[in-house]
Amino acid sequence: MSFLEMLDVLNEELVNQKKEPVAFEHDCREGICGACSLVINGQPHGPMNGTTTCQVHMRHYKDGDTIVIEPYRAKAFPVMKDLVVDRSSFDRIIQAGGFISVNTGQAQDANSTPVETDVASAAFDAATCIGCGACVAACPNASAMLFTSAKVAHLNMLPQGKVEAQQRVLNMVKQMDIEGFGRCSNVTACEAECPKGISITNIARMNREYLGASLGSEKTA
């Protein structure tokens, strides 16, 4: 039985007793949509590395264990009900610049720009972020640096994303601050708890790019 199926059983029992079930978010139940969250015994997405809450199985617990489940806690992720939090601040960071400006139908042939395999694969690794917010929940400062930097890295590394690279990093960092996420003080808890193994080298990279962009050009956010 999976962890969330355990919560299903709990909720079914509550409903059978005419009580309100515990609200929690989930959808794909296979570690890809980023909807599930939860802090389980103090750890976002529970005890195992590289695993989302929906991929945690009860075989990792013993009968009689007490399990403490909490919602993510961060100023930029207000609690909505029980274990459900509002993560729309992530969407607004993307809206600030997490895209490549190309309209439908404007693209040239896909093979006209070769991309080195190392670059493509590094961009892919950064792009596998599922937007779950565990990095924020894990961080004592509730910083969103890992998420934002993964997004910046994905796009800025690729030749297609270079044109807007400077503007992108300036705008996204600015939005991150507006949303009320904390500063990064290199605790690295984010990397440890990230279910997708997003590396903190992305943060260092973003810091460099940010500095370069704010010093090296007259572009402002």
Added chain:
Amino acid sequence: MKLDGKTPPGPLAEKWTTYQSTVPLVAPNNKRRLEIIVVGSGLAGAAAAASLGELGYNVKCFTFHDSPRRAHSIAAQGGINAAKNYSNDGDSVYRLFYDTIKGGDYRSREANVHRLAEVSNNIIDQAVAQGVPFAREYGGLLENRSFGGVQVSRTFYAKGQTGQQLLIGAYQALSRQIARGSVEMYNRHEMLDVVTIDGKARGIIARNLVTGELERHAAHAVLLCTGGYGNVFYLSTNAMNCNATAAWRAVRRGALMANPCFTQIHPTCIPQSGDYQSKLTLMSESLRNDGRVWVPKKKEDAKAIQEGRKKGTDIPEADRDYFLERRYPAFGNLVPRDVASRAAKVACDEGLGVAPTGLAVFLDFSAAFERYGRSEAHVKGIHDADAATIRQLGEKVIEEKYGNLFEMYEKITGENPYKLPMKIYPAVHYTMGGVWVDYNLETNIPGLFVLGEANFSDHGANRLGASALMQGLADGYFVAPYTVGNFLSGEIRTPKIDPNAPEFLKTAGEVQERLSKLMNIKGNQSAESFHRRLGKIMWDNCGMSRNAEDLTKGRQLIRELREEFYKDLFVPGELNEFNPELEKAHRVADFLELGELMMLDALNRNESCGGHFRDEYQDEKGEAKRDDKNFAYVAAWEWTDTSKDPILHKEELKFENVELKTRSYE
């Protein structure tokens, strides 16, 4: 009612280009005044909303998710097809068209499918320009792989996360439009009805899932991009929240439901393991490129495996039956999904299954480890590599290709698929059926369009792998911008639609009543428990193989269940608050009606074709027997009233470019 597919005249290969160059346009100043509602933000919805926003229309986009990026498209694994012929293996637009028609067992519309094949190449260009990190070869160019039912390599992929990467691309394009103000995004909003005025679709009623409030949203046109209804079976590979409500409510307002019984059962899923199971997990079809499917030849071996006395690796080569390779030598492990699923069922029905439940077959990578290992050893210049080194090198290659899938398998089953063959079993995965649309993707209700998995249009009775992502993005990026424009060109004099018009108030009142009714039953059983029971009825009577007796029985069982539902449902909480149980109850209520229609449709279709296999219609070898004389039509059902049978309308399918043949993969 006469169904008109509105296929444009002219030769097949020129229909779409002619359409594009002759379709009436909407001038920029008029676009600014026209409003469009897009429901859904999966590949189809996000692509449509972004593209229409770019064109200058005022778009409102709705999703019940907390963010557009969470749509079920995110979970697609294996890849997306396109007729680029980058592999130089003889692919072409025509071949992709032909494979799709044949794969669908000749139950789709030629012109739609050809258009899909034509725009497939633009999708790859668009995605790459957006920064989608597809797999590449050492030279930096895009790499391809093969999927079932075809003999070319035309599938583009990003490891086992192609859907995620494509959706992020579309989501980013959508986010850009949200930032520009051309799209207004409504997260955590569930559409519960369509509003029609003078016969045209003019808006929706949506429930704000945070406050529980009903909202009225008006527009000149409405696009439903709301995904498939596989969850009518309760257990499926679909995400937990996928549901049929948007489509079904459109049908209740006069749209038609086409071929609802055409469901795809995917051969490679992780077998069910317990009673609490809430969903099934797909192992991408791409695995069949390298995995070989088998069961033991001897029943006693199968029994020993079922009882845990033997492992797959204990069975010697000579005692294994690679049944797909044996039965279908030309396509082997890459036969289409329906064929592979049925073959697995046949093997398990004979008692040869390899899980404790008896319901699983092996998917074995040993041969691939060996093959890739040898080639790697060669590349690395290791000439006298021993078996262990070769295996290790081979495992590395497989990890590169499918690492995340192997990991996912291990997390769920607790077994290491690098050491033991995987166990798989078919599961409900995709619905080819859906709302009836014409060539414009417009329903019989003017101004109501349906895109993506929610429509019935391109996959006939069986969808080929890697073609749903293609269709969703084709519909959203490249088709709807023209065809919706076509409709709107006739609406430039229509003033802003008023959400306070009597039709809106009336429909909102009806929705309110429906919800109150669910709240007020105050019985004893949860929506979840009804859903589980419905799923079992569907699977037992309308699953991988069907017959008239089961279908008739199944229909009766659903009716009884529905009656019980309205007598004994219990929904906790309040109407006007964040209430996931109420959301669920409303979805289950709609599934209970759709499920019955699926049975009726399956009963009506006295033939076996694609994913629809009727026991009564098979040949001596157990292969499906299609009946082109009597059933080469789209069955489009009109809803009347729960107490009466829906009315069948037929759209005859005309095949002018391909010859109808018995599908053979032998």
